[in-house]
Amino acid sequence: PPLLSTTTAVSAIGPDGKYYPNPADDDPPEAPEDSMHGVNKFQQIQRQAARARKIQEEEYKKDQPIFIKALEETEDVPVSVNDDDAGDDLFGEIDKAIALKRQEFIKQGLIKPRPNKKPEPEIESVDELEPEEVVDLEEINELHGLTQISEDEGEEGSDEKSDFEVSDGDFSNSFDIDFDEFGKTKARIVEPKFKMSLAELLDESKVVPISVYGNLEVEISGISHDSRVVESGDLFVCCVGRNTDGHLYLSEADKRGAVAVVASKEIDIEATLGCKALVIVEDTNMVLAALAASFFRHPSRSMSVIGITGTNGKTTTAFLIKGMYEAMGLRTGMMSTVAYYVHGDNKLESTKTSPDAVLVQKLMAKMVHNGTEALVMEASSHELALGRCDEVDFDIAVFTNLTSDHLDFHGTEEEYRDAKAKLFSRMVDPARHRKIVLVNTPQGILEISSGLLGRHNIYNILAAVAVGIAVGAPLEDIVRGIEEVDAVPGRCELIDEEQAFGVIVDYAHTPDGLSRLLDYVRELAPRRIISVFGCVGESDRGKRPMMTKIATDKSDVTILTSDNPKNEDPLDILDDMLAGVGWTMQDYLKHGENDYYPPLPNGHRLFLHDIRRVAVRCAVAMAEEGDMVVVAGKGHETYQIEGDKKEFFDDREECREALQYVDELHQAGIDTSEFPWRYVVQ
Structure with a gap:
């Protein structure tokens, strides 16, 4: 289905690596079609990345004649590569680089040599200058795009606000995240907006209601099951938890602007609520994930998703797999107990270490909208048992280990084990059934030097290596990606x-x-x-x-x-x-x-x-x-x-x-x- 979006911020990167302008409300873009029959998601991503690199190379080739012409107009400058005195300052280094590039192009026959001009007569009387007089530091800083600001000026003239200082009215459709690797630019992460009629949502999610009241054509602009965070235009789902019941907070959700309600109990909306529609289902908890996935357009289908479950080692394994995928040139997001990453170092702040079904789909939609190609996701026993991952299309599942834990929630070790097993049972797709013949074809011996402490991390590294081999990653990328992860927050x-x-x-x-x-x-x-x-x-x-x-x-x-x-x-x-x-x-x-x-x-x-x-x-x-x-x-x-x-x-x-x-x-x-x-x- 077409992606309904009302984003009005800057252009975003699509799943195929291209730039897409923000859609108008009445003209949403269609999601890229998956026409590669028989090709898995990881291979699709590799092909998309290859196409993106090819387009980038074509852009470079397009600019090459301009560069060659500029070099042709530059005089040959005698350069000695071994001359330690050559290029002592910034501009000398630039001249040296241009001269070397000219020589390279002349050898390749791309440009012709030009005779040097006669040297200018030397000026005999030159005043000796101090180094700070020779080089204008402020001018060089400006050439680098750097501006020096005094502390007083910075404090008085700064309009920036920290996350804790922004008021409710200051939120916009996008936010800046520092790019730590270079420290010079910021990646703008765009917050996608979605909307859909209630009738469309019920049809797309295949939720069969017991009864429906009110206007099914009411427009939905969000989904929530927490009355404290409901926004105007939201659909409020009355989930029933271990300690509370969402039906008790209908009035609060109504006051905050909910336009429709999904409940498992009959409610007189005309007498008690101001919302426009009510949908009665048998179990609100069971339909929440399906509603969220349909509303956010099933984002997991547009990425390669790796799920990790187990008692210990999930977070470290997630960091290792993320590093490995990034070494393969893929924009990789992560959802873990430590942090959420859109891709690269672009980190999202969140107060929830275990995301609910709505947040899972919302985060994935944000990743897809900003060009994320793969996602590494921890799947805890709570998330699996409560159905929070039911609508996530996992491509790879990783199991680390199983020991006694969370028995206060699961009751028995058998139920705890069964919750973990749900990650694998959901990957059984009859359409993908094939007869598998294993042929022993060793690819080589890997030597990995890791800064991670502890013998147990050997098993986490092996799990990450297994994922790399399963998707056909080059061995050198597996090694490089794992070795780049030298520490995981709070793990040894x-x-x-x-x-x-x-x-x-x-x-x-x-x-x-x-x-x-x-x-x-x-x-x-x-x-x-x-x-x-x-x-x-x-x-x-x-x-x-x-x-x-x-x-x-x-x-x-x-x-x-x-x-x-x-x-x-x-x-x-x-x-x-x-x-x-x-x-x-x-x-x-x-x-x-x-x-x-x-x-x-x-x-x-x-x-x-x-x-x-x-x-x-x-x-x-x-x-x-x-x-x-x-x-x-x-x-x-x-x-x-x-x-x-x-x-x-x-x-x-x-x-x-x-x-x-x-x-x-x-x-x-x-x-x-x-x-x-x-x-x-x-």
Whole structure:
């Protein structure tokens, strides 16, 4: 179907790499047709990229005569390539480059040599100038497009606003994102706009309603299932969650401008609501993904989509695959728990680490509209179980591993496993069934040097390599793409302030993840391992004692603390964790009365503090030369949730702050038999 768009911003790059003007409301562009029968999406993308490169080469060839003519009009300048004195300044280097290019073109027969003019008579009396007089620095800066602005002028004359300073009325159809690689230009990411009548949406999504009331020709300009973010012209879908019911917020959605409602209960819209249409379906949760995908024109069909699921390793594997695809010259987006990228370094800010069905489709539509050719997407068990990925057309599915996690949500390990398996079951397409014969044809041996820490990252790298081989990527691109990923935020991230011991911050928040992390750290042969971790509140209680047992077995010193306790009492969480060593909170507090905590039977030490900032700083304070401090659980996260409050908190920043006081704390005589309550800088 044609892409209905009301975007009025600058031109955007289409999926085929070409520039398209923004469509008028009454004349939307049609999506490019897929006429390559029997060719998979990745091959289509490769062909599109090849065509784009060919067009670019033709543009260069078109400009070549102009360049040759300019060189013909330039006099031959004698240049010595080995002359160290040639081209000491900017303009000398330019003259040197032009002369070399002339010589190259003369050898190729593209231009003819010209006789040099007689040299100008030398001027005998020339005043010797200082270097700053010879080169006008301001003029050179202007040639480079640089303008020097004083601090006062910059502060008074700047019209730019940060994301936090922009008011609601300042939002436009596009926004700027810095291009970090060069630091000179900005990529303008265009926000596409869509509209569709309710009747068209129901037809396109194949949603069969039980009953319909009102005007089905009402125009829809957005979809939402959260009444707090409804905008004028939206379709509001009353989804039913574990803790709330969207039907309870109909009046709020109506006040914010919803023009139509999809519900699973009969509602008198004339008496209670001002919206123009009501659609009753059997299950609103089941139709949300289909409605969103149809409204945003099934964007996943216009990209090569790689889905990654598993308990651990999803984010690192996603970064590796993204790097590999970019090494192949493809504009690659990413949706992960760490960040959303349109493509390249163009990062989108979002408060949701696990996107809902509407946000998934909206983000993909934005990527397609801005020329993204491939997408690497983490698919968590929650997203799969709740149907948020049901309308995503995955081309490749990656499975990292499976260990116990999220049993508070799934109930049993079998249900958790089945949720992960949904990623693969959706890829079974009868139209693509073929008989497959595997022939062993080794392509070569890859030597990959990675800066990623930890033995477990070998498996993540192998998963990325498997994807590259599956799509027929050149081996050199596989190697180059993986080697360019030298760090992933919050994954075995080293905190280096030139201290005499190591500090690692990691996202490990499961028994298996913590065990693998501590095993890797032990391979580094530190003098001692000092670990800090907590368990999330209102979550899987069964893993709490397991993680304590693992930490105390594999760490010389363990400090238990809080990690997003939410509405659960942090001390109750710690009590569950202490069960891993056969203690209770009451047993532990008795030791604290004497300011002495006895070692565990294995000789290791165990402390606890419900304030995470204190626990992190105590761990750093205890560390001495040759030790390794491991702060686990949050990784890239930059918040702590206590009750209904969500405040900024970053383990990495806390470690850096604590390292500023480490010498002072060491002088205070901290040791591992006395918990340093009174020495911690609050």
